Amino acid sequence: MFRYRWAVVVLWIFLLCFLALFAYRTPSLLHENGFAPKGSSSVLGIEVLEKQLGMSSASIEIVMESIKGENLTTTASQQRIWSELSSLRSKPFVKDMYTSIVTRKAGEDGITAVTVLLNLTPSEALQQFDTIRAAVPQVSGTNTYIAGNTAVYSDLNMAVKRDIVHAEIWGIPIALLILLFIFRTLPAALAPLIIGLSSVTITMGILYFFALADHSISNFTPNMVTMLGLAVGIDYALIMVSRFREELQSKSTEEALVNTCRSAGKAVLFSGLAVWAGLFALNGIRLPVFYSLSLGGMLVVMVSVLAACTLLPALLGIMGHRIHALPIKLLRGPSRLGAKRGDLFGRAIHLVMARPVVTVMLVMVVLVAAMLPAANMKLGIPSSEMLPPTYESRYGTELMKKVYEVKEINSIQIAAVLSQSFDDPLSVKQVKAYMSSLRKLPNVNRVESYASLITGSKSVDEALTPGVRQQIESRHVAMGKAIVVAVVPEYGETDERTMKLIKEIRRIQPEGMNIFVTGSPAYKLDIMDRILTGLPFVIGFVFVTTYLILFAAFRSVLLPLKAVLMNVLSLGASLGIVVLVFQHGYGADFFQVSYTGSVFALLPVLIFCVVFGISMDYEVMMLSRIMEAYKRTGDNERSTITGLQQTGGIITGAACILVAVVGAFIFTDNEVMKAIGLGLTTAVIIDVTIVRMMLVPALMKLLGNANWWMPKFCSAPEERENKQVETP
Incomplete structure (x- = not known):
């Protein structure tokens, strides 16, 4: 890499300039939200209606x-x-x-x-x-x-574009200030920012060609790319630059670069693999929005890893010791790697490890208390509610809800294909029999169709005069062999009783009719079913792959298991906070949340996958240092203190940058991105503070040398040393 550093930089510049020409056009190609459950009864019903x-x-x-x-x-x-x-x-x-x-x-x-x-x-x-x-x-x-x-x-597309600009305007300057505070010099601070921005731009350019080929890619994808690209791109570069500066203290530029790539580069690869695994799991839910977010996320993580492992080393090789140039005078003093910062973490860790049982109990009480609201999470599928009331479409929708019965605006629509024309007496008889069976179901307010016009002793021809037929067809109520039957439920479209009613309607198979239950309530039920059906695969895949990645990295049985359990705790606590804000309305005014009552159904899954992946960044960084110290000393307690001292500053800095970038989405217009931003931000804060700095050292102390236990048939001690992941 050092020998070809200029060629590598030129290649990346060419790639960046070429794809930048297409990157800004990508959002204009994305017109779908990606929620359509293709192949479901509701979507097939829409096709019949059309x-x-x-x-x-x-x-x-x-x-x-x-x-x-x-x-x-x-x-x-x-x-x-x-x-x-x-x-x-x-x-x-x-x-x-x-x-x-x-x-x-x-x-x-x-x-x-x-x-x-x-x-x-x-x-x-x-x-x-x-x-x-x-x-x-x-x-x-x-x-x-x-x-x-x-x-x-249309308003949602506009909000997506505004949100990206908003996140960049606020997130990037704050990230730069944090980097300047960490490194104290301008070149070192700018390098991670270059990697993050380049990763986002290149990925958006690549997505342009995907969007040309696949028109179902969700318009939420650019937000995901911007959020993840800036967060992980800057974080990965932060790890590399930190290690390079450390190596430069005693080595030449080339030697420092080689050691950085061997150690921090491997940590970045493992971290990227963990995030990739979490994002790949989203494909387990058969909805275009999850495929889109998975595609965008996996692409930007891949580009970020490649940039951190190729472009950044080339830039560092060119800068060499000049990375210490242009110090920021206002920030003079010990850098992140200074002794004072390490002593601060050391004292805190000593305090925790001196009382491990008390620490674990206190932390568990706090985390479980934060998790409790998530136990009563109510999932929903918003539409115009994804936008603030200031948007015209949201305001107009609220006016309609004010004047019309909401349950009738969003009634259950049954698209039916008859064996004969709708005005055939046999068809009318079959439709009336079907309507009668629907009225007998619980929680049905009213059932209507064209057959409702044929009452008493009137014949079909008497009731369906040419004028009436024309009106029926102009209202798109019946035409040829196709009709629509409207079922108005007693309760709202997302009420559990309405959802149960839809399932009962689908169990009825009327004679001479092929039915498709659609309408907004059925459409949302099918989305929910797709999410809930794919959830076991997503959870299982993330748990297993996370465990295997850490197992391969550290050759330990208990460390990966402990990491998975701690991720569950931090994730559960963050979801509890999301429920408090978006379902119960606590802090809704501060976060400018205008829709409460339920949590968007895709959020728990998305937060789960992304948080598990990003948490592995910190896990790999931390455990690498701890294991290196344990190999030297064989002292579990001292190794834990040393490892956390060495990585405390890096992890804190990386977390602050991620919070700055992701947290900027909390105050955007799109309520979905608000919730994702809040969930990821709280998860990272909880993970870095309560979990990593308190629960991890306490459990490391309690488990002692059992942390490093490995069955002999799996690996010999010397094999473990050879396969060990080097420290970042």
Whole structure:
């Protein structure tokens, strides 16, 4: 590496410049949120509604709020509204328009809404949303807002772009200040930042080509790439630069670089492998959003590891002793590697190890108390709630909830394909029998379909006059052999009783009908089922791979097991805090959280996988130093103190940088990224403070030499020494 340092740097610069041309375009290609449970009954039902009933999954709601309290439901008001909206009908992207027929709440007549079905795919609708928005006139006497799924996704895309800029504006300067405080010189502080920013830019450029080939990649992916890329990229570089500066104290530049790559480089590889394993596990859940986040995360971690192990050594080889140049005068004093800092950690660790039983009990009480709220976690699938109320689509949706019955807005839709035309007497008989069986189910408020119009002794022809048939088809209620049956539940769409009702509906197999249960409640149930079905694989895979990675690194039976258990504790505590904020609303005003009541279902899984991987960074750094000292002395207690003294500053600095970068997402607009940022930030803080600096030394003291026990048939002592991971 030292010999070809200039060639390596030139190659990376070329790669960076080339991919930077595409990196900034990537977010504009990502139009899907990635939550669609492909192949599920709800998605198949949507396809039936689109193909056979002429409905569209791309739509907007024009929500009008009277400025002076005028009644917008009168005939005169409705005629005026439709007159002013008439120009919209002629637009090529409009398939159909109609006034919402959902039941209104009593006395709420100052708000009305018009549904516009778009003659576009969801992706096309998002690309043309600015044009669509501009075509909607401002209805006189009202404040006019655009809501609906297309508007929500458009605002979400806007929030994603803003969040990335927000995170970079706040996270990068804070990370630089922390690096300056750690290293005290400008070149040493800038090197990790260069690696982090380069990793993010290159990964975003690579993602551009993935997005061209696969349009299902989630629009949350750029946030994940930015968050993880800056965090792990800077952290990995921090480990390398710290070791290089240490080696330079007694060696030439080339020797220092070789030793750094052999020791810290191996630690970075193991850490990257651990994060990779956690992110790969996300593929166990069959939803595009998890595949997308896994893809983006794995790519940026891979690029970060490659940059830390190739580009950074080349830069360090070029700088040599000049890495100590340009000292920051305001930060004169002992560096992170100074004796005073080590003595501080040493005194704290001595205090903990002097009372290991008391320490373990106190820490367990704190962590278990923090975990308790997670036991009552309520999972949900938000839509417009992912955005703050200041966004137009969220505000318009809240207005609709104010005036319409929410359970009717989000009713259960059953797309049914009949054996005969919908107006055939046999079809009507079968549909009525099916509706009757649905009404008998518990927690059903009302069941409606076109067959509801055929009452008493009227024949089908008498009830379904040409005018009525035209109205039925124009409302996309029935057409040909396809119909839709609406089931209004007694409770909200995410209520457990509604979820149970959907499962009971799916058990009914009516004669002469092929049914697909869809609608917002069923769609969200299918998402939840995909997550819960894949969860055992994710947990098992992460546990096993984490254990095996640490087992391979340190040749110990108990150390990996202890690490897994401690990760569970810090993870559980962080999830407990997320539940307190997002479900119960504690601190919601401070964190600017506008939606409480449940936790987004993907968060626990995502936080679990990422936290387990990132925690291994600190685990590998810490245990490497402890094991090296134990090999020299054979004294478990002294080795633990020495190892934690040597790594305390590095781990603290790395954690502070990660908190700065990830924590910046807590105060962004996207409520999903807020929760991820809060979960990761609290997990890292708990892991580095309570777990690593208190629980680890206490347990190391209690277990003694058993920490290093290894069955003879697995490895001989001399073999253990040869395969040992060198210290970073």
